[in-house]
Amino acid sequence: MVIQIVLLCGLVLFSGLAILLRDLIKAALSLAVASLFLGLIFFRLGAPYAGVFEISVVAGLITVLFALTIALTKKEDEVQENRLVKIIFPLFFILFLIIDGLVMKSLLTKVPALPATPEGESFGLVLWKQRTFDLVAQIGVIFAGVLAVLALFRKTGKDEDKDE
Amino acid sequence: MSNLWFLYLFFSALLIFIGLYCLLTMRNLIRLFIAVEIISKGVSLAIVATGAVKNSVLLAQSLAITYIVVEVSLVATALALIINIYKKNKSLDVRLLSKLKG
Numbered sequence: 001m002v003i004q005i006v007l008l009c010g011l012v013l014f015s016g017l018a019i020l021l022r023d024l025i026k027a028a029l030s031l032a033v034a035s036l037f038l039g040l041i042f043f044r045l046g047a048p049y050a051g052v053f054e055i056s057v058v059a060g061l062i063t064v065l066f067a068l069t070i071a072l073t074k075k076e077d078e079v080q081e082n083r084l085v086k087i088i089f090p091l092f093f094i095l096f097l098i099i100d101g102l103v104m105k106s107l108l109t110k111v112p113a114l115p116a117t118p119e120g121e122s123f124g125l126v127l128w129k130q131r132t133f134d135l136v137a138q139i140g141v142i143f144a145g146v147l148a149v150l151a152l153f154r155k156t157g158k159d160e161d162k163d164e
Numbered sequence: 165m166s167n168l169w170f171l172y173l174f175f176s177a178l179l180i181f182i183g184l185y186c187l188l189t190m191r192n193l194i195r196l197f198i199a200v201e202i203i204s205k206g207v208s209l210a211i212v213a214t215g216a217v218k219n220s221v222l223l224a225q226s227l228a229i230t231y232i233v234v235e236v237s238l239v240a241t242a243l244a245l246i247i248n249i250y251k252k253n254k255s256l257d258v259r260l261l262s263k264l265k266g
Contacts, residue, residue, distance in 0.1 A: 004168075008175040011209075015179055015202045019186040024194055031198055038205055042228070045216040050228040054208070057232055062201070062239050069243045070194060073250040079192040079257045089185065096181045104174050108166065126222040127229070134230045145237030152244040 004044060011037040016093075020086055028066035035059035049123055172213030179206030193246050193256045197239070204235050 014034035021027045035058040042051035127135070183203035187196055208228050215224020246256070253260050 001168075004171070008171070011205070012175060012178050012182070015182050015205065018198050018202065019182060019190070019195065024192070027195065027198055031201055034202070034205060038209060041209065042212055042225075045212055046221050047212050047216065047225040047228065050208075050212055050225045050232070053229050053232045057236055058201075058205075061236060065239055065243050066194070066198070069246060072247055073194070073256055079255065081190055081192065081195075085189040092185060093178075093181070097178065100174055100177050100181075104177060105170050108170055108173065123222050123225060127226040130223070131226045131230070134226065138230055138233045141234050141237045145240050148241040149244045152241070152248050 004041070007037050007041050007044065010034075011041065020089065024070045025067060028063055028070065031066070032059045032063040035062075166217075169213065169217040172217075173210055176206040176210040176213065179203070179209065191258050193249065193258055196258060197242055197246065200242075201235075201239070204231070208232070 011034050014030045014037065018027045018030040018034060021030060035054055039051040039055035039059065042048070042054055180203050183199045183201075183206065186199035186202070190196060190199070208231050211231065212221070212224050212228050215221045215227075249261070250256055
């Protein structure tokens with residue numbers, strides 16, 4: 001229980017740092033550390049495959065994509081954030097913490113949970129037999145993402161003129 | 165077991181709050197996207213924790229993996245979009261996007 005609380009606190013702390021840190025690279029790295037904590041929590045919850053995905057894909061790949069985007073969009077005059085936003089954040093956070101603590105428990109008793117369906121024997125059976133449609137949708141989503149990136153980075157006539 | 169569920173959903177709500185706060189108050193497009201990532205972390209934590217507590221962790225795990233794949237696709241597309249916006253406006257300020265013409 002103590003380890004779980006420590007991991008959850010680490011997750012929230014690094015997520016908070018990701019929005020509070022001024023340097024975007026540090027913010028992206030902080031997000032990666034938060035993903036690492038989430039992956040460890042998944043392992044503790046008995047979901048090792050989700051943990052591996054979280055650590056390798058979210059903490060690894062997405063951080064690289066963020067770092068690449070930050071490097072490509074670096075400019076001298078950064079976007080000026082409102083200073084008040086970061087000052088009043090702890091106030092709102094504590095307020096939400098109190099409301100969350102008071103309301104969440106009663107919400108859990110009021111919201112009925114769906115009955116659990118009988119599960120397969122292994123993760124492979126559940127993923128490939130019960131959730132086959134999800135896998136088809138995943139392939140579709142990946143293709144849509146690839147096509148979108150290709151469309152966004154295609155060279156137009158103007159770009160080719162500039163290159164020449 | 166209910167206490168454990170409460171603990172996980174409590175922290176997942178905190179993550180969603182942090183993300184929403186950033187989305188509502190900040191102006192940098194990359195930072196806004198970091199906020200979307202934080203919200204998605206909260207949601208995936210809620211999915212897996214609920215599955216673990218309700219004894220259907222395998223199903224929750226497969227849903228979480230689907231969610232992560234969708235998230236990666238979304239990130240790749242959105243970051244490409246952000247780079248294009250930067251090329252056009254020379255800034256990442258979200259307020260400049262209000263000058264878009266339909």
